[in-house]
Amino acid sequence: MNKLNRTYVMGIVFLLLSAFVVWQTGMVPERLVSNEPGPRFFPYMSAAGMTVFAILSMIFDGPKDKGNQYLDKAGWKRLILILVEGLLFCVMMQYIGFWFAAMIGIVMFVLTLKGDKKVNMVTVIVLAVVLGSVCYFGFTRGFHIPLPSGSLWKALGIKML
Amino acid sequence: MAAYLTAFAEIFEPLNFLMMIVCVVVGGILGAIPGLSGGLGITLILPLTFALDTNLSFIMLVAMYVGGVSGSFIAAVLLGIPGSAASIGTCYDGYPMTKKGKAGKALSIGIFGSLIGNLGGGIVAIACTKYIADLALLLGPWEYFSLCLMAITMVIGLSNGSIYKGLLAAFFGFFLSTIGADMVTNQLRFTFGNTNLYGGINVVVLLMGTFAVQQVATSYAKGQTDMPPVDAEGLSGFGLKAKDFTDNMQTIVVSLLIGLFIGFLPGMGSGISNLIAYGQAKNMSKHPELFGTGYDPGIWATEVSNNAGVGGALIPMISLGIPGDATTVLLLSGMTIHGLQAGPMFIKTNPDMAALILLTLLISAIAIALIELGTKKWFPLLLKTPFHYLFGAILVISFMGAFSSTTSMFSVYLVLGFGVLGIMMDYFKMPATPLMLSFILGSKIESYFRMGVSYAKGDYTSFITRPISLIFLVIAIGSVVVPPVMKALKNKKAAKAAQ
Numbered sequence: 001m002n003k004l005n006r007t008y009v010m011g012i013v014f015l016l017l018s019a020f021v022v023w024q025t026g027m028v029p030e031r032l033v034s035n036e037p038g039p040r041f042f043p044y045m046s047a048a049g050m051t052v053f054a055i056l057s058m059i060f061d062g063p064k065d066k067g068n069q070y071l072d073k074a075g076w077k078r079l080i081l082i083l084v085e086g087l088l089f090c091v092m093m094q095y096i097g098f099w100f101a102a103m104i105g106i107v108m109f110v111l112t113l114k115g116d117k118k119v120n121m122v123t124v125i126v127l128a129v130v131l132g133s134v135c136y137f138g139f140t141r142g143f144h145i146p147l148p149s150g151s152l153w154k155a156l157g158i159k160m161l
Numbered sequence: 162m163a164a165y166l167t168a169f170a171e172i173f174e175p176l177n178f179l180m181m182i183v184c185v186v187v188g189g190i191l192g193a194i195p196g197l198s199g200g201l202g203i204t205l206i207l208p209l210t211f212a213l214d215t216n217l218s219f220i221m222l223v224a225m226y227v228g229g230v231s232g233s234f235i236a237a238v239l240l241g242i243p244g245s246a247a248s249i250g251t252c253y254d255g256y257p258m259t260k261k262g263k264a265g266k267a268l269s270i271g272i273f274g275s276l277i278g279n280l281g282g283g284i285v286a287i288a289c290t291k292y293i294a295d296l297a298l299l300l301g302p303w304e305y306f307s308l309c310l311m312a313i314t315m316v317i318g319l320s321n322g323s324i325y326k327g328l329l330a331a332f333f334g335f336f337l338s339t340i341g342a343d344m345v346t347n348q349l350r351f352t353f354g355n356t357n358l359y360g361g362i363n364v365v366v367l368l369m370g371t372f373a374v375q376q377v378a379t380s381y382a383k384g385q386t387d388m389p390p391v392d393a394e395g396l397s398g399f400g401l402k403a404k405d406f407t408d409n410m411q412t413i414v415v416s417l418l419i420g421l422f423i424g425f426l427p428g429m430g431s432g433i434s435n436l437i438a439y440g441q442a443k444n445m446s447k448h449p450e451l452f453g454t455g456y457d458p459g460i461w462a463t464e465v466s467n468n469a470g471v472g473g474a475l476i477p478m479i480s481l482g483i484p485g486d487a488t489t490v491l492l493l494s495g496m497t498i499h500g501l502q503a504g505p506m507f508i509k510t511n512p513d514m515a516a517l518i519l520l521t522l523l524i525s526a527i528a529i530a531l532i533e534l535g536t537k538k539w540f541p542l543l544l545k546t547p548f549h550y551l552f553g554a555i556l557v558i559s560f561m562g563a564f565s566s567t568t569s570m571f572s573v574y575l576v577l578g579f580g581v582l583g584i585m586m587d588y589f590k591m592p593a594t595p596l597m598l599s600f601i602l603g604s605k606i607e608s609y610f611r612m613g614v615s616y617a618k619g620d621y622t623s624f625i626t627r628p629i630s631l632i633f634l635v636i637a638i639g640s641v642v643v644p645p646v647m648k649a650l651k652n653k654k655a656a657k658a659a660q
Contacts, residue, residue: 010589014329021336021351028343028350035619039343039350042607046339049332057325070588071382079382079584086374086577089560094570102557109553113377115386119549131554135561143205145565 007065011058014050021047085112097150102132164516165287171216171517172524180217181224181521185529188228195236195373195555195562198245199229203491207498215499219514220521222495226488227279227525230431230471231533234271234464239264239543242373242555246364246432247467249597250439252372254452254459261455264541269400270457272533274413274464279526281417281465282424282472287519290476290508302616303624305426306609307633309602312423312433314637315440317595324645330586331595337362338603345611357571364432365566367600370579371586371593373559377552378580379587388548396538405457412442412458413465420466424473429605430488431467431474436598438466444640472522479507479515 025043071079085108092101106128110119139145153159171177184206188199202225210218233244234251241256243249251271258267300308317327340351341361352358406413416438423434442462443452452459478489482504496503501511508515543551563576586593599606617623625631 006589010326010329010591013585013589014333017333017336024351028348034615035617036345036611036615039346039348041611042603043336043339043350046332046336050329050336053325053329053332057323057329061323061325075382075384078384079378082378082381083577083581086378086556086560086580087574089556090570090573090577093560093564093573098561098564102561105557106553109556110549113381113386113549113552114547115384115549117386117547117549119547127550127554131557135558139561139565143201146568147561147564148570 005062005065005067006070007062008058011054011062014054018047018050018054021050082109082112085109093148095150095152097153098147099132099136100150101148102135103128106131164512165520167513168516168520171513172220172521177217177220181220181525182528182532184221184224185228185231185525186532188225189232189235189529189533190228192229192232192244192247193235195240195242195244195369195559198233198488199225199227200488200491202229203488203495207491207495210495211498215501215514216517218495218499219492219518222492223518223521224525224528226492227468227471227522228529229488230468231275231279231526231529233467234275234460235268235540238267238271238460239540240551240555241376243368246368246597246601247430247435247470248463249368249372249432249594250435250463250467251460253439253463253594254454254456256455257453258455258460263455265396265400265537266457267455267460268396268533268537268540270405270460271464272530272537273399273401273406274461275468275533276526276530277413278417278420278465278468279471280523282421282469283519283523283526284472285421286472286476286479286522290480290515290519300426300629301627302609302612303627303630304633306606306613307624307630307637308426309606309609311633311637311640312437313595313599313602313606314640315444316436316598317592317641322590322592324641326589326591327595328641330591330593331599334596334599335603335606337367337596338600339607344604344608355571357569361604362575362600363563363567363572364601366563366572366575367579367597369559369563370576370581371583371597373555374576374580375583375587377556378584380548380552386548388546388551396541399534400537409458409461411445412461415441415445416462416465417469420469421473423466424470425476431470432601433598434470434473435463435467436594438462440640468526472519475518475522478503479518480504482507 021043025040025047028039028043030038030040085105089101089105089108092104096104107124110124110127136147139147172181184202188202191202192199203222206221206225210222213221229245230247233248234255236242236244237248237251238255238259241252241259243252248255255267255271258264313331317324317331338361340358342349342352342359349359419438419441420431420434423429423437424431439452439459439462442458443449446452446458448456474489475492478493482493482502493503501507501514560573560576563572564570566572583593586596613623614621623630625634
């Protein structure tokens with residue numbers, strides 16, 4: 001990863017994306033309403049713009065890109081870890097509901113983000129329970145905004161609060 | 162004048178005044194929490210107003226609106242995460258200033274910027290509502306299209322890095338805005354059979370992903386384990402000197418005018434005006450290189466303009482019955498609930514109500530500024546919270562904010578996806594602002610363009626044959642062409658001088 005020219009990588013990613021957009025746009029049925037450009041026009045324009053500026057960026061910015069390191073190996077590992085935990089939190093939110101997911105998620109995130117620092121587990125658990133509960137009940141009862149109650153409980157026939 | 166005296170007396174009725182303070186504070190808190198907004202507060206209290214007196218209802222609704230926009234700078238300054246789209250630009254200099262230990266000064270600029278924006282916008286709204294609204298009626302889809310395009314290109318001009326990467330980000334934002342059902346023919350685009358995408362991508366979802374998740378993940382990956390230190394300077398009292406105002410007077414005045422102008426255009430709002438004002442402040446500055454490093458004018462520009470947009474948005478709402486932004490749509494609903502008909506006759510038939518709305522804007526702005534000044538010293542307590550507690554909670558709240566905006570689990574996964582996108586953009590050194598702005602404006606640009614072509618019976622030249630539209634287009638092209646040309650000339654001159 002150290003010597004990779006990020007501008008060239010970006011250019012290739014966006015050129016591929018533009019090609020995909022053009023291909024997908026061609027599949028949109030063209031039902032023209034009188035005298036107007038139709039639903040394909042703007043996606044085509046977006047793809048054209050991405051293509052042009054991806055190429056221009058590769059030509060003019062590419063040579064200036066020194067391939068500096070973005071993250072070291074440990075940094076990449078940390079990045080992947082926090083994203084995987086984010087995904088795990090989303091899955092928990094869907095299946096066991098926001099209330100439990102928030103409590104478990106806060107503990108999980110705090111223990112990861114602390115790095116080498118020491119934390120008091122009692123404080124972490126109290127924070128998780130209080131914040132998770134305040135958010136869940138504040139939203140669902142106070143603001144009447146629904147939050148996920150968990151599809152697992154529904155499947156098991158358990159009625160959550 | 163009599164209408165304003167009556168409105169003044171009405172606002173200072175004990176119950177009305179108390180509810181105004183409560184709503185302005187609640188609005189401020191909602192605005193400060195990433196993913197929530199004053200609009201949410203208005204939505205929540207709107208059903209309550211069925212049972213309330215009309216005057217009290219509008220005092221509460223307008224106070225909530227003012228509080229929501231005013232409070233949104235707090236998270237932007239302290240955490241680098243915008244409370245709402247209205248304070249995206251505030252992150253660029255507010256958070257770097259906090260990182261330098263000057264959170265107190267950044268907060269003071271936010272408070273006074275909001276106050277000046279609200280007061281300036283409110284006073285102009287009181288004085289010129291009728292005349293400004295007439296001007297808005299002169300503009301058609303051609304001018305709106307060109308104006309939106311100009312807004313984006315001006316913001317690309319503020320990209321610190323490559324202008325090509327800025328334009329690439331803008332076109333990518335356009336593409337994201339086309340996802341969902343086409344607004345004219347209702348054809349589905351890029352939905353892949355997923356019903357969650359039929360309505361397009363929600364702006365809160367994109368904001369939470371590209372700002373909140375990206376911020377937490379990259380900070381942790383780069384080894385950050387501590388929050389920025391907080392300097393006690395500027396945390397008590399006003400936190401600013403007279404020189405801070407006089408030095409930034411030009412930025413303040415221009416940003417006020419930009420905020421008002423963008424605010425009174427239907428469909429535009431503070432989410433757009435703050436970025437345009439930031440771009441303009443950078444273009445006008447003698448030190449554009451200092452923007453993004455914790456530079457005062459960057460915060461003044463965004464906070465004055467987004468709050469001026471409140472007064473601006475009320476102008477077409479009151480005088481034309483056209484909402485200036487998403488929140489004024491809710492205020493219009495409130496008017497309908499109470500049997501009031503906004504439009505050209507509103508000021509004549511309901512002078513007391515028009516005066517009450519505009520005066521509540523001014524008094525709420527002063528109230529929230531005083532409350533924020535009085536409690537400012539406690540805001541940075543947030544930064545004393547250990548990194549792992551604060552950012553852990555932010556992650557959970559961001560996912561919750563995305564769900565509450567759409568009530569869809571798909572949006573929660575999408576936040577994570579946009580978090581990855583934000584990280585990729587950081588990796589590629591692509592600016593996020595053009596992406597956000599073109600995403601917000603993308604559907605409007607497409608809609609105005611297609612309306613313009615359709616109204617002109619398929620004539621694409623109508624965009625350049627209408628003088629106002631042409632002016633906007635010339636500025637749009639100039640704002641992306643002139644900076645690199647000037648830079649090249651400067652480099653050539655420097656190279657010549659070196660020889």
